[in-house]
Amino acid sequence: MTSQNPINILAFESSCDETSVAVVQDGKTILSNIIATQIKSHQRFGGVVPEVASRHHVEQIIHCTQLALQEAHIKYEQLAAVAVTYGPGLVGSLLVGLMAAKAVSWAHDLPLIGVNHLAGHIYAANLVKSLQYPALALVVSGGHTELVRVSAPGQFHILGDTRDDAVGEAYDKVGRLLGVKYPAGKTLDQWAHEGQDTYDFPRAMLQEDNLDFSFSGIKSAVINTLHHAQQIGAPINKKDVATSFQNDVLDILVTKTKRALAQYPCAQLIVAGGVAANSGLRERLTAELTPQVELIFPPLRLCGDNAAMIGAYAAVAYQQRNFSDLTLNADPSLDFAYQTED
Amino acid sequence: MNLLALDTSNRSLTVASASDHHLIAQVSYENQHSHSVTLMPAVDQVVQQAGWQPQDLDRIIVAQGPGSYTGLRIGVTTAKMLAWTLHKELVGVSSLAVLAQNVGPTKGYLVPLFDARNHNVFAGVYRFNEQEQLETVVEDQHLALATLLQELHQIDQPLCFIYDLRADFQEQIKNSLGTQVRFIDCYQPQPESLITLGLQAAVITDLNQFVPHYLRQTQAELIWSQTHSVNSSSNYVEDV
Numbered sequence: 001m002t003s004q005n006p007i008n009i010l011a012f013e014s015s016c017d018e019t020s021v022a023v024v025q026d027g028k029t030i031l032s033n034i035i036a037t038q039i040k041s042h043q044r045f046g047g048v049v050p051e052v053a054s055r056h057h058v059e060q061i062i063h064c065t066q067l068a069l070q071e072a073h074i075k076y077e078q079l080a081a082v083a084v085t086y087g088p089g090l091v092g093s094l095l096v097g098l099m100a101a102k103a104v105s106w107a108h109d110l111p112l113i114g115v116n117h118l119a120g121h122i123y124a125a126n127l128v129k130s131l132q133y134p135a136l137a138l139v140v141s142g143g144h145t146e147l148v149r150v151s152a153p154g155q156f157h158i159l160g161d162t163r164d165d166a167v168g169e170a171y172d173k174v175g176r177l178l179g180v181k182y183p184a185g186k187t188l189d190q191w192a193h194e195g196q197d198t199y200d201f202p203r204a205m206l207q208e209d210n211l212d213f214s215f216s217g218i219k220s221a222v223i224n225t226l227h228h229a230q231q232i233g234a235p236i237n238k239k240d241v242a243t244s245f246q247n248d249v250l251d252i253l254v255t256k257t258k259r260a261l262a263q264y265p266c267a268q269l270i271v272a273g274g275v276a277a278n279s280g281l282r283e284r285l286t287a288e289l290t291p292q293v294e295l296i297f298p299p300l301r302l303c304g305d306n307a308a309m310i311g312a313y314a315a316v317a318y319q320q321r322n323f324s325d326l327t328l329n330a331d332p333s334l335d336f337a338y339q340t341e342d
Numbered sequence: 343m344n345l346l347a348l349d350t351s352n353r354s355l356t357v358a359s360a361s362d363h364h365l366i367a368q369v370s371y372e373n374q375h376s377h378s379v380t381l382m383p384a385v386d387q388v389v390q391q392a393g394w395q396p397q398d399l400d401r402i403i404v405a406q407g408p409g410s411y412t413g414l415r416i417g418v419t420t421a422k423m424l425a426w427t428l429h430k431e432l433v434g435v436s437s438l439a440v441l442a443q444n445v446g447p448t449k450g451y452l453v454p455l456f457d458a459r460n461h462n463v464f465a466g467v468y469r470f471n472e473q474e475q476l477e478t479v480v481e482d483q484h485l486a487l488a489t490l491l492q493e494l495h496q497i498d499q500p501l502c503f504i505y506d507l508r509a510d511f512q513e514q515i516k517n518s519l520g521t522q523v524r525f526i527d528c529y530q531p532q533p534e535s536l537i538t539l540g541l542q543a544a545v546i547t548d549l550n551q552f553v554p555h556y557l558r559q560t561q562a563e564l565i566w567s568q569t570h571s572v573n574s575s576s577n578y579v580e581d582v
């Protein structure tokens with residue numbers, strides 16, 4: 001038996017407002033995971049400004065790549081491939097990581113692997129625990145709210161999707177109404193644990209027989225409540241608004257996830273994306289779904305956008321020899337296929 | 343010296359390999375929208391045609407702007423990553439100077455410009471010196487065409503405007519500066535121009551700080567800076 005060389009992958013992620021470069025071994029071990037975040041910059045504008053984000057990526061890309069290789073103690077000849085997020089995301093941001101990855105892959109004659117950002121979020125779980133198939137993933141972030149079935153390595157199908165806002169987007173919009181700095185998730189989650197559910201906002205689409213989500217109605221309900229209170233001069237308890245809002249959101253997420261598990265039984269539930277950092281979501285899912293399913297919450301650092309998760313998924317693509325060529329383009333609206341009735 | 347030159351600052355794409363002033367291979371597309379797709383295959387092609395490996399390059403030349411923000415980022419990111427990862431020299435040249443260089447030694451001043459929409463242009467003023475080298479008279483800037491024309495009134499030299507003449511500027515320019523001005527329809531960067539300028543340019547010492555010459559703040563930052571004092575030392579991006 002010959003011992004196999006480790007598969008070291010240099011991975012790039014720049015789909016939104018984090019420039020990240022990582023080296024991941026065999027899709028399991030993080031040798032480095034450098035993340036430069038632009039949050040402070042975009043806080044000036046109350047949200048991510050695409051042109052500003054793209055400019056920052058160009059400023060950061062070499063710095064991050066240099067640190068990633070240094071920290072991993074990896075030379076180019078020890079790399080097996082270069083991986084990069086090619087969508088979904090902001091096109092201008094995606095292009096910086098994409099061109100950087102292509103340059104390194106061409107310069108050192110390394111295979112190029114284009115990775116779907118959402119596949120990366122899901123495979124962040126693989127850095128914590130080996131995935132068992134079929135698995136269910138709840139992908140919740142500032143840009144996405146999806147239930148995804150992972151039937152085999154690299155096989156993804158959408159069971160349900162948001163019809164309007166992503167859940168993280170709803171947090172940021174409600175946060176702005178309450179005067180919370182972008183990104184608002186952490187503060188609202190904290191307030192939600194300190195207030196009471198006194199407002200009882202409507203639960204959207206719970207009655208409907210599908211696995212889709214909607215969050216714009218809740219946002220409108222919060223706007224109306226605050227507006228009304230302002231007009232009649234009634235005081236607003238922000239913490240109670242946060243609790244009511246978060247309970248509403250969690251009811252929807254948990255109910256639809258349970259329904260998906262009933263329709264498509266899985267041994268594992270992966271909670272992925274930035275909103276997977278929400279402690280309320282972690283508590284509810286743990287209380288209501290364990291021990292029937294094994295819950296995987298990636299550690300906080302791997303919930304937000306990072307390149308290690310791209311390297312984690314790239315190992316699957318590498319095994320399947322699923323390589324891209326130098327014509328690989330950014331695809332800002334890249335998505336998985338929908339699950340068809342079977 | 344083995345050179346790789348690229349310009350993706352506007353709709354045309356130009357990629358070339360050269361040995362000093364001797365052009366070896368080139369790829370040019372006149373009017374296309376996907377530099378992100380075509381740039382690296384073009385780089386691969388011109389380097390292969392030269393019979394080189396990536397390691398054989400000595401210097402990367404890139405048009406640094408002004409131009410389309412996305413186009414500039416595609417070229418600049420590729421060039422700086424190539425230079426960094428291969429430990430090669432990087433130089434940036436003005437995308438407007440490339441147009442002036444296209445025209446070649448001429449009497450008087452050359453005014454290359456790009457349409458920046460809403461009656462604005464990116465423009466610079468250049469001239470060829472006695473050694474037939476291009477010199478900057480007025481640095482590239484983003485400004486209203488009317489303001490540029492006012493500034494040009496002070497210049498007592500024959501003027502030659504170089505741009506994509508499909509842009510509807512001729513009448514305004516003639517009205518302002520008289521009918522003596524010349525116009526040259528030129529918007530495609532020539533590889534020879536990139537190479538000539540790239541051989542003269544200073545080598546970049548800090549690759550990290552190498553970014554496109556956008557010559558314009560983003561709209562969001564402009565508005566923000568009207569109500570906030572801009573602290574240039576603010577660190578808006580941090581490693582976490």
